[in-house]
Amino acid sequence: MGRGLLSGKVAVVTGAASGIGAAVVERFLSEGARVIAVDLAGQGPDRPDLLAISGDVADAETWQRIADTARAEFGRLDVLHSNASTVVRAPAHELTERDWDRQLSVNLTAAYLGARACVGLLRESRGAIVLTSSVHALVGIPRHPAYAAAKGGLVSLGRQLAVEYGPEVRVNTVLPGPVLTPAWDGIGEEDRRRSAEATAAARFGRPEEVAAVVTFLACAESSYVTGASLLVDGGWTAMKDSA
Numbered sequence: 379m380g381r382g383l384l385s386g387k388v389a390v391v392t393g394a395a396s397g398i399g400a401a402v403v404e405r406f407l408s409e410g411a412r413v414i415a416v417d418l419a420g421q422g423p424d425r426p427d428l429l430a431i432s433g434d435v436a437d438a439e440t441w442q443r444i445a446d447t448a449r450a451e452f453g454r455l456d457v458l459h460s461n462a463s464t465v466v467r468a469p470a471h472e473l474t475e476r477d478w479d480r481q482l483s484v485n486l487t488a489a490y491l492g493a494r495a496c497v498g499l500l501r502e503s504r505g506a507i508v509l510t511s512s513v514h515a516l517v518g519i520p521r522h523p524a525y526a527a528a529k530g531g532l533v534s535l536g537r538q539l540a541v542e543y544g545p546e547v548r549v550n551t552v553l554p555g556p557v558l559t560p561a562w563d564g565i566g567e568e569d570r571r572r573s574a575e576a577t578a579a580a581r582f583g584r585p586e587e588v589a590a591v592v593t594f595l596a597c598a599e600s601s602y603v604t605g606a607s608l609l610v611d612g613g614w615t616a617m618k619d620s621a
C-alpha cells in the first residue's frame with residue numbers, strides 16, 4: 379500500500395496494458411489516484427478507480443475521448459503520463475518511410491497530442507505531465523534511427539512544454555535504461571545479458587523502479603522539479619566498458 383501521494387488525483391497513463399505503463403497504473407492506484415488506462419486494446423474490467431480506454435495514442439480522436447472522459451467521469455485531470463511506444467529495428471537506409479512515420483507518430487507526436495488535449499484540465503488542477511523517453515535520446519544504439527529521433531524529441535518537447543505551461547503545469551521526462559518488460563520478449567538471451575552487464579547496477583531494472591520515479595515526478599514531492607529529464611537506467615549511460 380502506498381502513502382497516498384496521489385490521493386484525490388486523477389491520472390491518465392498510456393501504454394497502460396504492459397510493462398512500465400502497467401506498473402505505473404498499479405503504483406498510481408496504490409497511491410490513491412483514480413486512473414484512466416489507455417492502450418491499443420483489451421484491458422481488464424473497469425473499477426470505480428480504474429477506467430480503461432482503447433485507442434491509438436497517435437490519433438487525435440483518442441485524445442479527445444481521453445480528455446472528455448476525464449472531465450465527464452471524474453471532473454478533473456491531475457497527471458498525464460505519456461508512455462506508449464512502438465519500435466521497428468532497422469538501419470536508416472532499410473527503414474521504410476511508413477515505419478519511420480509510425481514511430482515518430484506513436485513515440486513523439488502522441489505526446490504533443492496528449493498535451494494539447496489535456497493542458498486545459500491540467501492547468502485547472504495545477505497538474506503534471508511525465509513523458510517516457512529513453513536512453514536512446516542520449517546514446518546511439520544500432521538499428522533505432524526513428525525510435526532514437528523520437529525519444530530525443532521527447533526530451534526537447536518536455537522542456538518546451540514546461541516553459542509553455544508553467545507555472546500551472548510541471549512537465550518532466552524519464553529516460554529508462556534496460557527495464558525487463560515484454561518489450562524485451564523478442565530479444566535473445568545473449569543481447570539481454572550484455573545489456574544488463576552494461577549497467578553500473580549490473581542488472582535489468584524492474585518496471586516498478588521506473589514507476590517509483592514517475593510517481594515522484596507526478597506528485598507534490600517534486601513540486602520544484604520541472605523541465606527536467608531524469609535517467610532511470612541503473613547507470614547504463616554513465617558506464618562504458620573501455621580500456
Ligand SMILES: NC(=O)c1ccc[n+]([C@@H]2O[C@H](COP(=O)([O-])OP(=O)(O)OC[C@H]3O[C@@H](n4cnc5c(N)ncnc54)[C@H](O)[C@@H]3O)[C@@H](O)[C@H]2O)c1
Pocket residue numbers: 392393394395396397398399416417418419433434435436461462463464484510511512513553554555556557558559560561562
Ligand atoms: N523496457 C525498456 O527497457 C525501456 C527502455 C527505455 C525506454 N522504455 C520506454 O518505456 C515505455 C514503456 O515501455 P515498456 O518496456 O513497458 O513497453 P511494453 O511493450 O511492455 O508496453 C508498451 C505498451 O504500449 C502500447 N502501445 C503501443 N503502441 C500504442 C499506441 N499507438 N497507442 C496506445 N498504446 C500503444 C502497447 O500495446 C503496450 O501495451 C516506452 O515509452 C518505451 O520506449 C522502455
